[in-house]
Amino acid sequence: MAAHHHPIIIAGAGPAGLSLALSLGQSNIPCILFEMEPELTHDLRAGSYHPPTLEMLDELGVTAEMHKTGIKVPRWQIRDRVDGLVAEFDLSLVADETPYPYRLHLEQHRLTPILLDKIRETTSSVDVRFGTEVTGLEPDQDGVTVRLDNGDELRASFFVGCDGARSLARKVIDVEFKGFTWPDRFLVASTTFQLNELGFSGAGYVADPEHWAAIFHVPDTGPPGIWRVAYGTDPEEPEEDILRDERIQERLNIILEHSNPGVDSFELKYRSTYRVHQRVASKFFKGRIAIAGDAAHLNNPMGGLGLNGGVHDAISLGEKFRQIWHDNADFELHFDHYDRQRRPINIKAVQAMSIRNKKLLEERDPDVRRERLDELKNIASDPVKSKAHLMNTSMINSVREAAAVPLEETE
Ligand SMILES: Cc1cc2nc3c(=O)[nH]c(=O)nc-3n(C[C@H](O)[C@H](O)[C@H](O)COP(=O)(O)OP(=O)(O)OC[C@H]3O[C@@H](n4cnc5c(N)ncnc54)[C@H](O)[C@@H]3O)c2cc1C
Numbered sequence: 001m002a003a004h005h006h007p008i009i010i011a012g013a014g015p016a017g018l019s020l021a022l023s024l025g026q027s028n029i030p031c032i033l034f035e036m037e038p039e040l041t042h043d044l045r046a047g048s049y050h051p052p053t054l055e056m057l058d059e060l061g062v063t064a065e066m067h068k069t070g071i072k073v074p075r076w077q078i079r080d081r082v083d084g085l086v087a088e089f090d091l092s093l094v095a096d097e098t099p100y101p102y103r104l105h106l107e108q109h110r111l112t113p114i115l116l117d118k119i120r121e122t123t124s125s126v127d128v129r130f131g132t133e134v135t136g137l138e139p140d141q142d143g144v145t146v147r148l149d150n151g152d153e154l155r156a157s158f159f160v161g162c163d164g165a166r167s168l169a170r171k172v173i174d175v176e177f178k179g180f181t182w183p184d185r186f187l188v189a190s191t192t193f194q195l196n197e198l199g200f201s202g203a204g205y206v207a208d209p210e211h212w213a214a215i216f217h218v219p220d221t222g223p224p225g226i227w228r229v230a231y232g233t234d235p236e237e238p239e240e241d242i243l244r245d246e247r248i249q250e251r252l253n254i255i256l257e258h259s260n261p262g263v264d265s266f267e268l269k270y271r272s273t274y275r276v277h278q279r280v281a282s283k284f285f286k287g288r289i290a291i292a293g294d295a296a297h298l299n300n301p302m303g304g305l306g307l308n309g310g311v312h313d314a315i316s317l318g319e320k321f322r323q324i325w326h327d328n329a330d331f332e333l334h335f336d337h338y339d340r341q342r343r344p345i346n347i348k349a350v351q352a353m354s355i356r357n358k359k360l361l362e363e364r365d366p367d368v369r370r371e372r373l374d375e376l377k378n379i380a381s382d383p384v385k386s387k388a389h390l391m392n393t394s395m396i397n398s399v400r401e402a403a404a405v406p407l408e409e410t411e
Pocket residue numbers: 011012013014015016017034035036037041044045046047048108132133134135162163164165167168188274292293294295301303304305306307308309310
């Protein structure tokens with residue numbers, strides 16, 4: 001008989017909240033997930049999954065479904081806007097380390113329905129309620145009182161804020177969200193023009209002091225898919241100007257200058273802008289409230305690390321809850337373990353890598369840029385160095401490092 005009488009309550013049906021709810025459901029742990037939106041959100045966000053994330057999602061039973069529409073991207077490129085291809089990294093070099101030696105590209109809004117369906121089809125202890133916002137949390141020694149926008153109040157044994165960048169849970173536990181916000185807004189434009197015809201592999205980073213970009217092939221509604229081009233925009237330029245068709249066409253032609261696509265007008269399917277932050281909460285829990293995903297950490301999308309890190313948090317918390325719930329393990333010890341496994345790795349790996357990636361792409365000093373690109377070229381040309389680089393960039397090392405953190409802190 002479980003020692004905890006009230007369910008675990010989660011706020012947020014994004015990838016982190018749904019992965020955690022599915023993990024809890026598969027362990028038969030009672031859980032209620034509240035999502036303030038009336039249905040799953042459909043905005044254009046993450047879309048790239050690294051090998052360890054695919055392994056974790058496989059444990060939840062959803063990776064095979066993701067492969068039905070996802071695009072396998074075994075090779076990713078670093079390019080110079082003017083000179084073209086600089087280096088290409090081939091994930092088949094890590095085939096002896098993971099069953100998934102590639103990135104899988106699938107829009108976040110195509111993953112979340114897969115997770116939700118799996119919850120509904122395979123679990124009976126999880127209750128997902130849309131259109132309900134968590135508006136207040138009152139933690140005490142035995143649990144958390146959770147207030148909802150419909151006026152209801154519920155008791156939870158534990159509460160997990162998977163409630164995104166503006167997390168209420170993070171505010172309630174009153175931890176710092178240290179870091180910074182990049183001055184430039186990112187614009188993501190998706191075109192039906194097939195950039196593989198110009199030599200792009202499914203994932204590419206284009207270096208240039210003004211017109212750097214990240215280019216990703218995503219499935220959209222099905223083959224041949226669409227190509228997402230993310231680039232920085234002048235913070236002074238009005239939003240309506242940067243979103244204008246002619247302005248986007250002009251930028252795409254500049255970014256793709258080396259390949260000289262000779263296209264007057266790229267057919268554009270989606271466009272959106274967003275601000276990008278680098279922040280990590282100073283603690284991932286307090287008492288019976290924990291935070292995960294964007295609620296706990298934010299980073300720029302260069303490297304496709306944000307959503308992946310959120311899924312890693314969720315899986316880690318799911319494991320802790322199994323022991324807390326079924327074995328009556330000490331929750332503070334396990335929450336502390338979660339914090340020591342996930343927080344330092346986010347700072348050391350995710351923050352460091354995503355900041356380095358963005359700085360590399362936008363480097364203004366031509367000598368420094370040349371030196372860094374040459375270094376990557378050199379790494380890519382040597383299979384041993386290349387594999388070491390891929391072990392970091394595909395998050396295999398960071399996941400292993402986190403797994404090696406002992407439950408009890410040693411002197
Ligand atoms: C344009 C863009 C591109 C990106 N590309 C990548 C990429 O390629 N790879 C990558 O790994 N990451 C990428 N990211 C980051 C990635 O999208 C996020 O890291 C990811 O969405 C975080 O998931 P989450 O579940 O933590 O939070 P979210 O997806 O933000 O979900 C939080 C949910 O909580 C709900 N909510 C909030 N408050 C409450 C409340 N009080 N009560 C109830 N519900 C609440 C919200 O409505 C929302 O549905 C990108 C982000 C952006 C913006």
